[in-house]
Amino acid sequence: MKYKSILPFLAIVLSGCGATYTSVKEGPTLLNSVAETKEFKFLKPNQELASQLTESEIILAVKNEISERAPFSGCRTLCTERKNYNAPLEKWGRQVALDHKNNAINLTLINGEEYKNTDISSNVTRNFKSTSVTATFNYEVEENSESFVFKLYPANTINIVPGKNPVFMTYKPLMSGAKLESRLVNLFEEITPTIDKTIIETGEFDVDFDPASVKTNFTRKLESWSGPSVETTTKTQYDESFKLQKDGVVAKVDLQIYLYRGKSKVEYRISYPYQIMFDGSSTIPSSSTMEQFVKHVQNIANS
Numbered sequence: 001m002k003y004k005s006i007l008p009f010l011a012i013v014l015s016g017c018g019a020t021y022t023s024v025k026e027g028p029t030l031l032n033s034v035a036e037t038k039e040f041k042f043l044k045p046n047q048e049l050a051s052q053l054t055e056s057e058i059i060l061a062v063k064n065e066i067s068e069r070a071p072f073s074g075c076r077t078l079c080t081e082r083k084n085y086n087a088p089l090e091k092w093g094r095q096v097a098l099d100h101k102n103n104a105i106n107l108t109l110i111n112g113e114e115y116k117n118t119d120i121s122s123n124v125t126r127n128f129k130s131t132s133v134t135a136t137f138n139y140e141v142e143e144n145s146e147s148f149v150f151k152l153y154p155a156n157t158i159n160i161v162p163g164k165n166p167v168f169m170t171y172k173p174l175m176s177g178a179k180l181e182s183r184l185v186n187l188f189e190e191i192t193p194t195i196d197k198t199i200i201e202t203g204e205f206d207v208d209f210d211p212a213s214v215k216t217n218f219t220r221k222l223e224s225w226s227g228p229s230v231e232t233t234t235k236t237q238y239d240e241s242f243k244l245q246k247d248g249v250v251a252k253v254d255l256q257i258y259l260y261r262g263k264s265k266v267e268y269r270i271s272y273p274y275q276i277m278f279d280g281s282s283t284i285p286s287s288s289t290m291e292q293f294v295k296h297v298q299n300i301a302n303s
Contacts, residue, residue, distance in 0.1 A: 024131060024162035024170050033181040035154040035188040041280040042148045042195065047287050049199045053276060055141050058150050059098065061193040063105050066137065067096040069187045070107055071175055078110060088113040088165075091128065092174055099136075107155075108134040109174040112163050130163045131171040135184055147280065154188045195276040200269065201290050207264040207301045211236055211257045214264045214301050218242055218255065221300050225252050244270065244293050249285045251293055266301050270294065 040062075044053050067073065071094060078093040092111045099106055112130025135155035142149045158180065162170045175183060207214050215238045225241035237258035244251040251272035258265055270293050274284040 024160060024173060026160055026162050028157045028159045030157050031155065031181050031184070033178075033185050034156050035185045037154065038152045038188070038191065040150040040152070040193065040278040042150065042276050042278065043280055043282055044145075044147055045197070045276070045282070045284055047199065047284060049201055049287075049290060050274075050284065051197060053148065053195065053197075055143065055148060057195050058141065058148055058193070059105075059139070061195050062139070062150065062152060062191065063096055063098055065191045065193045066105055066107055066187065067094070069190050070094045070096065071183050071187075072109060088115045090114075091130065103139050103141075105137045105139065106134055107137070108132050111174045112171050113165060115166065129165055129171070131173050132161045132163070133173045133176065133180070134159045134161075137188075152188075152191065155184055193278050196273060197276060198271050198273050199284070199290065200271045201294065202267075202269045203294065204265060204267040205298055205301070206260065207266055209264055209302075211238060211259055211264045214257050214266060215240060217300050217303050221303070222253075244272075244296060246289060246292055246296070247285070249289055253293070253297055255297075264301075266297075268294075268297055270297070 040058075042053060042058055045051070072079070072092065073094055075093050077095070078091045081090045082088070083090070090113050093109075095108045095110060097106045097108070098104075110130050110132050112128060114128045117127060135158050137155055138153045140151040142151075160173060160176075164170050173180075209217075218240060222242035222244070225243050237256070240255040240257065242253050242255070244253050249272055251270055254269040254271075256267040270290065272285070272289075272293075274282065276282050276284075
């Protein structure tokens, strides 16, 4: 009777058939192929309106690069699949985590299954069993008055933690051996982090026209940022967004135009993106660009 009672459970455990099983060596393993250490330079923005570059932004940019270029990055977190109704939920993919204490970024490849357990009170618990393979990339950051220098070290070992299903079969790692070493080297060589930032200027000015006329001036001369205009108050207040362009820079201007002492008040928010590159370059425009955008908005409103 005891053997008969375990047969349905075994059928459930093995019905997925997607997970593969093997013997797995636990613990750290030295890699034979290791990439060269990389050094990135990020210039600090020197414009008054630009927000300061931080060490945290740089670390996050490198982490995101590793996450996007890692094997099995097709799913946002872990991929999942259930072969049939009774089968466990298969999970596999990659996870990337920051270890601030040890100045490290950990890339982990995971492969396993999730089982549902129901106790006598009908409470359902989920138990995820998996094999994980972790590669660690250590880093150093140096800061001076003009830039940050970020040094990234390649993984020279992997650490394997094997997991077993309820009948003690060990899950095979998603990737191992020479294939994993080659993939880690290629990933490392492809890392080219950039940091997306935005310059913003806000202000207001008065116009000697009614709000509808001012709104018409902008509609006539500028391209809408997206969709039709929105009238928040009948013909006395408008919330608008338009596209500004100057010397290859595309900016967004958010406008609020409303009645003020028989005339119009225009409140604006001008923003445009730029990038700080890994090689010490930047796409940040000259400081006069924002001044020209503000002047352009004022001229259109008063035209």
